[in-house]
Each structure stands twice: as C-alpha cells, then as structure tokens.
Amino acid sequence: MVTPNFFWTVCKSSFTVGLIGLTISDRVASIVPVRGFSMSPTFNPHESTSLGLFTDDHVLVEKRCLTDYKFSHGDVVVFCSPSSYKEKHIKRITAMPGDWISVPYSYDTVKIPEGHCWVEGDNPTNSMDSRSFGPIPLGLIRGRVTHILWPPQRVGKIDRKFPQSGLAF
C-alpha cells in the first residue's frame, strides 16, 4: 500500500543521500569515466568497441589536493578546458610555475607563468593539450587521478611518470 507518508520518507532519504554524495564527491573523491585516446597507454590502451561505456576506464579522482593546490611533475589531473568550461580533460602535468619548456614543432622555449602549469597527454599524436592552448591556470584543475577502478583487470594505482623530453633547463 503506497501512502503519501511513504513518498515523503523516500523523498527525504534520497535528498539526504544526494547531499552526502555531493559533499563527498566535492571534498574527498569521485569516479569519472575516461573517453578518448589522448592518455593512451595509461588509460584506454585498446580500441573502443560499441560498448564504450563498459570498456572505458573509470578512474578515482581525489579532491583533497584542491585545498592547497600543491601538485608535482607527473601528476595526472582533471581540469576544465580553457576554451569551453563544460568540457573536462585528463592530462599529465609536465611543467610547473617557473620551469622552462620547449614547445614542440618550434624552436622557442617558454617560461611557465606564476600560478600556471603545462599539461600534456601521454599520447602525443592524438592529444589536445598545452601544445595547442598554452599553459593553463592551476585554478582550472578539478582533481588528481590516483587509481583506475574499472575494468577489473586493470585496477591499480597510477604512478607519477616523468616526461622523457620537452623539459628544458
């Protein structure tokens, strides 16, 4: 027997669950799927099939780092695209403020300004990153990727990887 009282209880508990979930996903950690091949082979090493939603990697994004914005070289981060605020990208930080970086396909080096960082995908042939839009402000970063959670055979921690080239001193 469905009564208004029952509806009220369901509404109240779903509201509470929503509040707690939103708070945890903002403050502690959340899970996001990775689409595309710009971070291959770290994420999505194989060609996607029609069942993209189930074979795409799902990663754990921790938000504790957003309280003091301390990142280091090689961290994989989620950030808002500077050209469209609705898009989120996952890339690897390769240079921090004060570093000099040599821009690929040209011979000049640029200094990363204060409060910015240089992000690059692990797959240099197929990645939209700082090589096309330049250094991004640290304020656009929305979290740091720490673990792969799905698919089950690829569960594991993501280690910091240092870029082989590009960094100039």
Add this chain to the structure above:
Amino acid sequence: MKLWFGKWTAIAKESVDRAAIFAKFLCLLHVTNNYIFAPTLVYGPSMLPTLNLTGDVVLSEFISHRLGKVGPGDVVLIQSPENPRKMITKRIVAMEGEVVSFLVDPSRSEKSRTVVVPKGHVWIQGDNIYASKDSRNFGPIPYGLIQGKVCCRVWPIDCFGSL
C-alpha cells in the same frame, strides 16, 4: 550486568544518531555554500567606487555561472590565475568573441590597445582602472575560473542593495 550493558548501548546509539545529524547538517552547509549562495567578504581598492576599500560583505550566488548566464556588466568572483588560492572580485567587460579596447596604463599615457577575446574566455576589469590588477595585466581568463556572481551587498547595512 544486563542493565549496565543496555544503558551503554542506548548511549552509544544516541551518540551515533547525534553524529549523523551533525554530519548531515555539515553536508547541507557545504552544498548551500558551494551551489546556492554564500556571504563573502571583499576588500581592496580595485573595485572602488562600487565596493568599499575597507571591506564589504556581499552575497554571491553560484547558480548562474554554471548555467552560463553571466554576461557583461556582472560582478563576479574569480580564482586568480596567478594564485589559485586567492579569490578576486572584478566586473566582466566582454565575453568570448567580443572586441575590447582598453588603456594600457591609464595613469601615465593615453595609449590604448584593442584585442579580441578568444573562445571560452572572458575579459575582466576592476571598476577602479588606476589600482586594479586584471585582464589588462594577465590577459583574458578562462570561463572555468569564474566561481560565482555577486548579487547584492549585505554589509554595511545602510548600503544594502544590488550592485
């Protein structure tokens, strides 16, 4: 013995209930503070004469920038591109694709420059062009750095009202 145990379970149960209520309250506070509205203290010379030098408490809302409803003329809270831990309050002058011309150094010369705001960026400026560090120094900023829109002033109470 049985009585003693029952008493302690009752106390433990009640404290867990209290803690759960407290946690729910904190969650509600977080969501209100981050998604609906929150008071913010703003100070500094850059927004004179709209906002005082010594500090105003303003009410800012966090809905319209998520929906993309902020436009030229709105006063917004922005994460500083030079220091992500700092929030700055500035006025939007131009949105993406618009042409903006500005005085490079208004206190020394009349030299002006004209730029086109790139895609996904906004041009922000303080109301006090002589003492403001804004897009004239660090260029257009990405829309994603906007954290909220200032809707009205709360304190001092005699200046209550929209900006």
